[in-house]
Amino acid sequence: MTQTTHGVGGLSYDAKKRTWPAEFNVFLALIILVGAFELIGRVFLGDSFLFNTRANVDTIFNEARLQIIILQVSIVGIIAIGVTQVIISGGIDLSSGSIVGATAMIAMSFAQVATVNGNPNPKAMFIEQGWTDLPVIVPVLVAIGCGLLAGLINGTLVAYTRIPPFIATLGMMVTARGVAKWWSKGQPISFPTESFAAIGKGLMPVIIFISLAILFQLILSYTRYGKHCYAIGSNEDAARMSGINVKNHKILVFVIAGILASLAAVVLSSKNLTAQAGMGVMYELDAIAMAVIGGVSLSGGRGSIIGTVIGALIFGVIISGFTFLRLDAYYQEMVKGVIIIGAVVLDQWRQRLRAMRA
């Protein structure tokens, strides 16, 4: 009780006793995880997880591994930014993976070149209409349009028909996957223009992921929309009684999530230089897992984009770590499931602890 700060009405409180942000715990978990892989690597493999051990490269850290860690989670991470907002508002979105599939197919068909090696592009869908070699803005806008539409349908279903978000987005998950398969009758769509291919080149996915994460963290922290996300997620009735237009807000949240999923589709199809109907399968669950690991409460009202980004990094570290330890890829899937359950259990535990202290 040495350092007290004055509150309102003559009361004071111990400034040191303020609860630290939940993101700090998640970050701590990340550090411990990296440390564990480092330790196991040193003891059992004689190799370092984090630091450079190759003689011909002159860096402190193993930069290739660090890049892979963040690169492999950045596309799902873009989806997770939207999913985080949905969960904070008290909903859930199972459709994002399928939206990625459908959007990738549709957007890619507007990003194709006319000729490949001097011959007409065999995969071009709209070659007869002459819709080839279009400027990069066209497929990007088409993608955003697809995401917006899917999000609008999700949001409207949830807001107006009172179907639980779980069911509404489950329906969208199945439907959007159907659209992805129907669009080219199951054929992959390939040969994008150079400018479209540039979107997902090199570290671009990481740059896009981080920029979007910063943008939406600022929006969540400093705008009315952000405040309403937390308000609706923590007490929907209170939000409604306070005059917040809960229906419009829900639609907006799902539209944003849909657009972010469609942006992920653009980056993914650009990076792979092709779009397939099976793209993005299970991405919705990975995105939800990243958010949950990052401290976003599934009961709504709590969490942040920063937390989700750290959650995504934990995800990346686990996958890279397993490869580093030369463990079978099958174990990754199994461990992923365990980690998701663990994160939720931890969240419940933390809530109960807090309730006891209060």
Add this chain to the structure above:
Amino acid sequence: MSDIVLKTENLTKYYGGVHALESANFELRKGEHVAIMGDNGAGKSTFVRQITAVEQRTSGKIWFDGKEVNFAGPIAAREAGIETVFQNLALADDLDVPSNLFLGREKVLFNLGPFSILDRKFMRKATEAALIRTAVKIPNLSNTIRHMSGGQRQCVAIARTATFASKLIIMDEPTAALGVQETMQVENIIRTLKANGEPLILISHNMRQVFDLVDRIVVFRRGRIVANLRKQDTDGNDIVSYITGAKTGEAELAA
């Protein structure tokens, strides 16, 4: 008529065949604190729900602030200046005190639709001012409501109603779930409101509290107003007989 804040005439509400509220005639003057008492199901909450337009009345008229009003819903009623502290506190647990005070009517720096930037400094200052004005004590404004005691939460809910220059405050059993000390805290806030001249309708089962705080007591029984008494003209036993039905008939207020 000019100093009457709220007036209802033959206010009636039927839920199907149930006559929950029958011809309620009620008046509230400026600066007056009135208690509404009655057994469970006597029509107290129904009465309040018609005034705040949470439900639409079957028949009857309401005047508020000198005009006859027909609010479309609770938000319209609130915009007109009727603030309600609900039994189930309308607070968002995961938000801090300023966010809760300004919930749904945030002050913004630039208007960009839903993405309007919040004026957090202003809201924090206004919150401090409102808490001081209502004599609410909260140690740390940045704490979320989840971390607060029942009394502190109730105080925040009351401070919210007092923040926005309201013309009428309605409290539905504000101390029902509180401990002794917390109840005292809330009662002190109500006294502050009285000193500030803000009119109040208090629904309460607590006889001691009612006699401590209000000017006038209105008793509901089976959907009807059966007593309308100034505090000095009555006592606890009298009120109880009205509530239980041992005494009946609408007593006219002598004044």
